[in-house]
Amino acid sequence: MREPAFWYRPSSWISLLLTPLGAVYGFAAALRLQRPGFGAGVPVLCVGNYHTGGAGKTPTVLALAKVLRDLGETPVVLSRGYGGRLQGPVKVDPARHAAGDVGDEPLMLAQTVSVVVARDRVDGVALARSQGASVILMDDGFQNPAIAKDASLIVIDGDRGLGNGRVFPAGPLRAPLPPQLARTDALIVIGDGKAADAVADAINAQDKPVLRARLKPDAASAASLSGKRVLAFAGIGDPRRFFRTLRGSGIEVVRERVFPDHHPYSASEIDALAADAARDGLTLVTTEKDLVRLRGGAGLPDRTRDIVAFAVSLAFEEDARLRKFVADRLFQARQNKFRRD
Incomplete structure (x- = not known):
């Protein structure tokens, strides 16, 4: 939306x-x-x-x-898994699930902390407790x-x-x-x-x-984009904040592309972004959450090799x-x- x-x-x-x-x-x-x-x-x-x-x-x-x-x-995150098809309760496994299964936010969080997805949150509590929460x-x-x-x-x-x-x-x-x-x-x-x-x-x-x-930029992410001109795109709740964070980190954002929150990218959209960036020698950069969706999209993983995820922490x-x-x-x-x- x-x-x-x-x-x-x-x-x-x-x-x-x-x-x-x-x-x-x-x-x-x-x-x-x-x-x-x-x-x-x-x-x-x-x-x-x-x-x-x-x-x-x-x-x-x-x-x-x-x-x-x-x-x-021992914290366990409980989420409804917005954007995912699985009703749950299910423990998110980044090696097995894609964003289309459990939602982009739970999949991203599961790389760091245990996450349970459940449309019925009460059922999710039972699974979370069984995981030692x-x-x-x-x-x-x-x-x-x-x-x-x-x-x-x-x-x-x-x-x-x-x-x-x-x-x-x-x-x-x-x-x-x-x-x-x-x-x-x-x-x-x-x-x-x-x-x-x-x-x-x-x-x-x-x-x-x-x-x-x-929001504190990840040092490695900022260093990987140092001196580069970028085309930044995002399909999150507030893409403008992402663009501001990039510029605040000294990164030259030449162009911006905004997509709806939780946007399911198509291969043609990524191809168009890549072509646009290539014309002016720009580096494609997006959020970690967007890249999680891209890596799980049909026919998209091969297209993510040249896209840089800009990581931040609070x-x-x-x-x-x-x-x-x-x-x-x-x-x-x-x-x-x-x-x-």
Whole structure:
């Protein structure tokens, strides 16, 4: 899906026209948020966002998985496997599965951490626990009440913010903002932009942590593109952020190509990109998530040899504060379970 441009305009007649639909959708979504969830039996940390589209959840999940491992935990990521055909529950195996089976994000995450894909998240919990999970790390699912969460960490992009602040389809919000704010345990703001300041102030007012982070380019990726002119393409939630990150790393981006989020590339599209790049001596560069899809596409793996994946990780300004938040939440979750038992 490609986000409508009017979602990120202050005022739009299309948005106003769709506002009544957004009110109905938002009312149902707010009611749904109040439903009690299934107790997983182990702590559950959810990484989500308030809106549709990209905000930086995948690098956040990877960063949290590292924190959990450093704390001696065994995290297993639970995902619905958006874009994949398998209903699950299934443990993702990068050697056996393709993005078309389990989705691009789970396949990318599975290269670093154990991942379970399940359309029914409750069934996914059982498989995750059978894999030895001491903590379940939910990739998305903040608005879904199926599983009780011990902490919800919400990711927001500092440059994009929440767009026009309206509820889908009038805007990008998945539910009205007030009930979402009330269920937020920590806010993660990625980047230096000011578009998320109002939300950060609202979270601070609730005496909840606001954690600031930046996307940090992988040194090897940046070095491989040093001195080269590139044609950058991406089919993710926010391709523009990817292009900004490239330029911020000193890479000369000559041309950009934007595709819808989770776009299933065709051989003809990649051939066209390669021909375009070859005409001006440009290097093709894309995201790790896009390359995961390309390598699993029919007839595409051979075409990926000359495409460079630009890797990034999430660096927090206050690592110790993030670690303390996670450790405290795990302790509270286990204390609560002990009292119930």
